[in-house]
Amino acid sequence: MQTRVMDTYFKTRYSVFKWRYDLAITNKIVLAICIAGLTGILAQAKVYLPWTPVPITGQTFAVLMAGVLLGKHWGGISQAIYVLLGTAGIPWFAGAKGGYAALAGPTGGYLIGFIFAALFVGHFTDKYIKMRNFKSLFFLMLFAEIVIIYGLGLLQLGIWIRFTKGALPTLWQLLLMGAIPFMPGCVIKAFVAAALAKGILPQKAFNNEADV
Numbered sequence: 329m330q331t332r333v334m335d336t337y338f339k340t341r342y343s344v345f346k347w348r349y350d351l352a353i354t355n356k357i358v359l360a361i362c363i364a365g366l367t368g369i370l371a372q373a374k375v376y377l378p379w380t381p382v383p384i385t386g387q388t389f390a391v392l393m394a395g396v397l398l399g400k401h402w403g404g405i406s407q408a409i410y411v412l413l414g415t416a417g418i419p420w421f422a423g424a425k426g427g428y429a430a431l432a433g434p435t436g437g438y439l440i441g442f443i444f445a446a447l448f449v450g451h452f453t454d455k456y457i458k459m460r461n462f463k464s465l466f467f468l469m470l471f472a473e474i475v476i477i478y479g480l481g482l483l484q485l486g487i488w489i490r491f492t493k494g495a496l497p498t499l500w501q502l503l504l505m506g507a508i509p510f511m512p513g514c515v516i517k518a519f520v521a522a523a524l525a526k527g528i529l530p531q532k533a534f535n536n537e538a539d540v
Contacts, residue, residue: 342530349399356398360406363394367410367442368420380505381434382485384513385422388477391442392469392521395449396529404447411439437484441477448472453529460529462522469518469525474507478514482506 351359370386377384395403410420411431419426422435431439449472452459459468485506490496497505 345528345530348397356402359398360402360409363390363398363403363406364410364413365420366390367394367407368414368418371420371422372424374422377509380509382438382481382506382510383422383435384510386517387422388442388445388473388514389517389521391446391477392449392472392517393524394446395451395472396453396521396525398446398450400447400450400454403450404443407442407446411443414439434485434488435481436488438477438481440484441480444480445472445476448476453525457531460526460531462526465522465525466518469521470515473514473518474511478507478510 367390370390373386375384394406414421415431417426421430
């Protein structure tokens with residue numbers, strides 16, 4: 329009985345992801361918009377710290393899962409939709425904000441990082457089947473958060489401080505404002521995202537998908 333249940337589970341998750349993989353473009357766009365909406369919802373789960381304009385939010389979790397659920401191209405597209413529509417005025421950035429000012433402000437680099445992080449996660453989880461184990465997925469998620477999202481975020485944060493305050497912050501000051509306070513949450517989100525990805529990603533390739 330247990331073997332039959334597990335077989336059904338493995339077949340179901342393979343079928344679901346193959347269905348996603350074979351969807352028509354219009355349906356993929358709809359899914360991408362839905363994930364963009366989820367990112368906007370999680371962006372409202374925020375905590376502001378008194379020494380930094382960068383809030384703690386839940387949206388990076390949606391970014392990581394976008395790559396897992398939508399794959400190497402459409403995960404990134406979902407985050408591009410999130411950023412573009414938010415910049416156009418939809419108030420779904422952190423704090424229910426929208427508009428160009430959010431992209432040009434202290435958190436704009438993180439928003440751009442969302443696009444590249446989702447593309448990165450989607451590329452590796454789609455192409456490298458053997459990486460679909462918890463340890464590999466965990467380090468993949470951490471890299472996407474720390475190197476891509478926080479790397480681009482800190483770059484723009486430093487530029488923003490230079491132009492608004494008239495002086496560049498030290499590296500330590502920049503890390504205290506834009507990275508270090510977020511590391512515990514970063515690890516937790518990477519852990520949960522990796523666990524979910526391990527449970528839902530199929531362990532064999534689809535047609536046209538690399539099996540390496």
